Amino acid sequence: MTSINALDPGASPLDYYGYELRRLRESAHLTQRQLGDILNYTGSLVGQIETARKVPTPEFSERADAALGSDGLLTRLVQLVLRSQLPAWFQQVAELEARALEICTFQTHMIHGLLQTSAYARGVLGALDQTDLEDRTTVRLARQGIFNKEAPPVFWMVISEAALYQEIGGRGTMRGQLAHVLAFEANPRINIQVLPFSVGSHAGLQGSFNLYRFSSDPTIVYTEGYGTGHPTANPDSVRDCSLRYDHLRAAALSPKDSAELIRRTMEDRYGEQVA
Template sequence: MTHINTLDPGASPLDYYGFELRRYREAAGLTQKQLGSIVYCTGSLVGQIETARKLPTLQFSERADVALGTGGLLSRLLELVMRSQLPGWFQQVAELEARAVEIGTFHTHMVHGLLQTPAYAGAVLGVLDQSNLDDRTAVRLARQRIFEKAEPPVFWAIVGEAALYQEIGDTQTMREQLAHLLSFEDNPRINIQVLPFSTGAHAGLTGPFDLFRFASDPSIVYTEGYGSGHPTANPDTVKDCSLRYDHLQAAALSLKDSAELIRRVMEERYGEQRDSGGDPVA
């Protein structure tokens, strides 16, 4: 266990966050318990965050910023903290997501992480490993803050129809996830197309991939394996995958038809079941 008096702020973004939280708290003349009562948590939790044993949340960071007069420092640090908690091989991808002006994703069997709900993300991450699941889920969801920027990236997602039927989590989890996809219908920066079963052979049969485009840097293609990621700026690979993505977009349903299919699957497959009297079935 890291002792509070020996916490090294240079060890990691999480350690630096804890060091700064403690420094501001002590400068304000507050105990951990007193700060906890102000930001609506326990003093024990404040202590765990200060000693880098617990991840802070956005809500905690915002409340602590106000209580301690940090000028928003802790909230700004949070993005670095969360990114540092991702698997080492994936941290570069999170940086690409944060810098890109346009992102194009193609996935066949599940919804992309930037569009996942908490329950869906938890079900995905919990397969074979339930350890620290709440924190790991929070870290994944923190990547979605790129959509809250003043100039968020334009995001295109091509989702295989199979992802709508692959029941990850329970029925309620899937219903909420599909409803979440539908919530972007009127958002011109987040566009979702479904590649239907009826397409047959298509340009993405070799596997999922993501395309990142930047304001001034070369585009990057990202593919993924078990426990490893493979970003490349090789011009031939980028050109090939860009062409594949164009063909996948052409083969996929329109934005409107995609939303209609998502809505139909949500109601028919994951809709609330009722008995003959019209009451929900437990």
């Protein structure tokens, strides 16, 4: 177990965050329990964060900044912490998400991470490995902060109808996830289309992929395997996947009709059942 007295603020962003939290708390002459009471968290959690054994959330950081008068320091630091906790191979992708003006994704069997609920994300991340599941879920959901920026990216998601039926996390989780997707129906910057089974063969049969578009940098295509990611700016790959995406959007239901299908699936498949 890491000793707070031995914590090296230069070891990692998480260690630095813990070091600064402790410094600010002690400057305010508060115990861990007292700070926890103020923030509506346990003193144990405060201690775990101070010793780099627990990943802080943006909400915790905002409350701590307000309580300790730290002028947003922890809120700024937590973004570095959360980015550093992503798998090394995925950190570049998170950077692409944060910089992109437009993100286009095609998903064959599940909702993209940027629109996942916490329960659904736990179901995805915990399918094979339950280790540090809450921390890994926190890190994944933190990526969704890009939609809170002053100029958020335009996000297009085409999902196979199969994603509506792949029951991840149980019926309640799926109902909550589909309701979450429907909550973006009136948001012109977040557009969701369902590719129905009835289209048969389509341009995305080779698998899921993402396109990241920027104001001046080249467009990036991203595909993913087990524990690996493959971003490329190769012009041939970008042209091919851009054309595929155009065909997928054309073949998919309109956003309005997609919302109706999602709503119908949510009620028919995951609605409340009377015994």
